[in-house]
Amino acid sequence: MKKIAYYLKPYKKEVWLAIFFMCLDVLSEIIQPQLMAAIVGKGIQSKNLSYIVMIGIIMIIFSGISIIGGIGNSKFSAKSGVGFAANLRKGLFSKVQTFSFKNIDDFSTASLSTRLTNDVTQLQNTVIMGLRICVKAPLMFIFALLMAISLNASLAVILAIVIPVIIIALGTIIYKVMPLFQKLRKCLDGLNASVQENVTNVRVVKSFVREEYEKQKFYGTNDKLMKSSFEAINIVIFNMPIMMFAMNSAIVAVLWFGGSQVIHGTLDVASMTAFINYIFMILMSLMVLSMIFIMVTQASASYKRILEVLNTVVDLEDEASAKDVELIQGEVEFKNVSFKYNLEQDETILENINFKAHKGEVVAIIGGTGSGKSSLVQLIPRLYDVTSGEILIDGKNLIDYTIESLRNNIGMVLQKNTLFSGTIRDNLKWGNLNATDEEIIEAAKNAQAHDFIMGFPDGYDTWIDQGGVNVSGGQKQRLCIARAMLKKPPILILDDSTSAVDTATEGKIRTAFSTTLKDTTTFIIAQRISSVQDADKIIVLEDGKIVGLGTHEELLESNEEYQEIYNSQQRKEVNA
Numbered sequence: 001m002k003k004i005a006y007y008l009k010p011y012k013k014e015v016w017l018a019i020f021f022m023c024l025d026v027l028s029e030i031i032q033p034q035l036m037a038a039i040v041g042k043g044i045q046s047k048n049l050s051y052i053v054m055i056g057i058i059m060i061i062f063s064g065i066s067i068i069g070g071i072g073n074s075k076f077s078a079k080s081g082v083g084f085a086a087n088l089r090k091g092l093f094s095k096v097q098t099f100s101f102k103n104i105d106d107f108s109t110a111s112l113s114t115r116l117t118n119d120v121t122q123l124q125n126t127v128i129m130g131l132r133i134c135v136k137a138p139l140m141f142i143f144a145l146l147m148a149i150s151l152n153a154s155l156a157v158i159l160a161i162v163i164p165v166i167i168i169a170l171g172t173i174i175y176k177v178m179p180l181f182q183k184l185r186k187c188l189d190g191l192n193a194s195v196q197e198n199v200t201n202v203r204v205v206k207s208f209v210r211e212e213y214e215k216q217k218f219y220g221t222n223d224k225l226m227k228s229s230f231e232a233i234n235i236v237i238f239n240m241p242i243m244m245f246a247m248n249s250a251i252v253a254v255l256w257f258g259g260s261q262v263i264h265g266t267l268d269v270a271s272m273t274a275f276i277n278y279i280f281m282i283l284m285s286l287m288v289l290s291m292i293f294i295m296v297t298q299a300s301a302s303y304k305r306i307l308e309v310l311n312t313v314v315d316l317e318d319e320a321s322a323k324d325v326e327l328i329q330g331e332v333e334f335k336n337v338s339f340k341y342n343l344e345q346d347e348t349i350l351e352n353i354n355f356k357a358h359k360g361e362v363v364a365i366i367g368g369t370g371s372g373k374s375s376l377v378q379l380i381p382r383l384y385d386v387t388s389g390e391i392l393i394d395g396k397n398l399i400d401y402t403i404e405s406l407r408n409n410i411g412m413v414l415q416k417n418t419l420f421s422g423t424i425r426d427n428l429k430w431g432n433l434n435a436t437d438e439e440i441i442e443a444a445k446n447a448q449a450h451d452f453i454m455g456f457p458d459g460y461d462t463w464i465d466q467g468g469v470n471v472s473g474g475q476k477q478r479l480c481i482a483r484a485m486l487k488k489p490p491i492l493i494l495d496d497s498t499s500a501v502d503t504a505t506e507g508k509i510r511t512a513f514s515t516t517l518k519d520t521t522t523f524i525i526a527q528r529i530s531s532v533q534d535a536d537k538i539i540v541l542e543d544g545k546i547v548g549l550g551t552h553e554e555l556l557e558s559n560e561e562y563q564e565i566y567n568s569q570q571r572k573e574v575n576a
């Protein structure tokens with residue numbers, strides 16, 4: 001609770017103001033039945049008009065105070081709730097930014113986005129409602145109870161029977177509904193994942209004419225959510241009738257016993273009317289409290305999910321001895337490196353990897369799909385940590401460098417390239433915020449992107465839509481390469497990042513690399529032999545193991561696997 005309350009702390013003043021205004025509202029409401037009793041008892045019975053007018057004016061004044069209290073409370077509770085939610089979202093977002101790839105894999109992207117949006121909104125509403133009703137209902141309950149007892153203690157005994165019945169009924173409802181609310185939030189995750197996946201991949205869905213299939217899949221998830229909601233609603237609906245039954249029974253009992261007291265002259269009608277009003281207030285506040293409890297039960301599912309994010313131990317953090325490095329030289333060595341995504345997993349993704357890349361060398365990695373090429377390069381910027389063995393950069397273990405300074409020295413073009421909404425210039429500058437226009441143009445020229453950028457009417461100010469959907473696959477890849485080059489990193493990793501670029505353009509990019517990035521150690525993952533044949537070293541990977549290491553000529557002469565890949569690509573070219 002402390003962890004979440006921390007985000008409400010900056011709004012402490014607003015919280016107290018909301019409570020203060022609510023107290024005003026409750027006190028002015030609580031006084032009304034007494035004043036009404038005075039009008040009925042003293043004013044009407046003794047036909048004293050000036051007394052009735054005077055008490056009437058007092059009632060109007062208290063109503064005015066009650067309105068001011070209500071408005072003040074609404075304003076400050078909304079301010080606290082909305083501010084709290086904004087702070088909490090900031091906190092969650094910052095936490096997610098520290099997550100390793102594994103942490104993100106564990107949660108799933110859709111679940112994280114539900115937690116940052118829906119779950120936070122749920123807590124925001126709970127804070128707002130809490131500060132309105134949670135303060136009002138208990139205050140109203142206590143004051144009305146005190147007034148009822150002071151008016152007629154013997155009649156108040158009725159409450160001693162009704163209140164425990166209500167509490168037991170409410171407890172049972174909450175106990176039953178709690179796990180259902182948790183199930184409901186999980187279903188909401190599933191629904192969000194389905195929507196996100198479908199919207200992101202709408203082009204694939206349409207090109208495969210799989211709209212109907214996706215629709216059925218979505219209907220399934222949607223039905224699941226509807227069924228879980230019904231399950232919860234079927235229990236919650238008992239709340240209101242039970243409360244109404246308890247309230248009506250209590251009022252009938254008051255009329256029965258109170259009526260006989262009036263007949264025997266031990267209670268006057270005005271006091272009985274006031275007593276009924278207080279009973280009404282007590283039971284109404286209990287009813288409202290019951291609704292709050294249900295809302296809190298629902299929010300507690302969101303609370304747990306938010307806490308899970310905040311409490312996540314980031315499995316990839318700086319070692320205590322890690323030091324910042326300004327500029328690394330770029331020598332990379334893998335020593336007996338083995339890797340699994342999950343320690344419980346039987347299958348080893350990379351096994352006993354050994355090689356050394358000298359500063360400025362181009363190391364190409366080739367191999368079948370799923371052979372572990374991407375996994376291997378992702379270990380260099382510590383996107384994942386090795387399971388055993390070690391990776392050395394400039395002779396020092398990776399973990400001796402702080403993650404931030406290490407990654408600042410590495411440029412990476414991932415297999416799944418992403419551009420952000422913004423201009424081309426903004427997207428390129430993302431690689432180096434201090435880059436000048438000249439540097440941006442130079443990087444774009446080297447990545448063979450300048451010509452097509454200038455072909456757009458707005459040139460470098462052309463707007464890129466979210467995900468880069470308004471540029472072609474090959475253009476997107478070249479923009480991502482330019483972005484990485486702009487960083488001028490000592491180590492550059494290109495994971496299958498020219499697959500959509502034609503061979504001639506790819507050749508030009510390689511030439512640009514060899515001149516402008518001659519001191520950069522470059523790792524290139526590629527499928528085409530033509531993309532790797534000029535590399536200083538080629539690693540042939542198969543099932544996570546190195547089965548060949550050498551230059552194109554060496555491998556062509558002595559390595560069976562490489563020969564096989566080469567021959568199959570030659571055959572394809574001849575057939576084409």
Ligand SMILES: Nc1ncnc2c1ncn2[C@@H]1O[C@H](COP(=O)(O)OP(=O)(O)OP(=O)(O)O)[C@@H](O)[C@H]1O
Pocket residue numbers: 105341349367368369370371372373374375376415
């Ligand atoms: N995040 C992940 N969690 C668990 N397993 C993964 C993850 N990413 C990849 N794998 C598994 O690791 C193995 C190697 O995948 P990797 O992406 O490294 O291969 P690759 O050689 O780059 O393949 P491709 O050429 O198809 O991109 C595969 O069996 C894959 O299923």
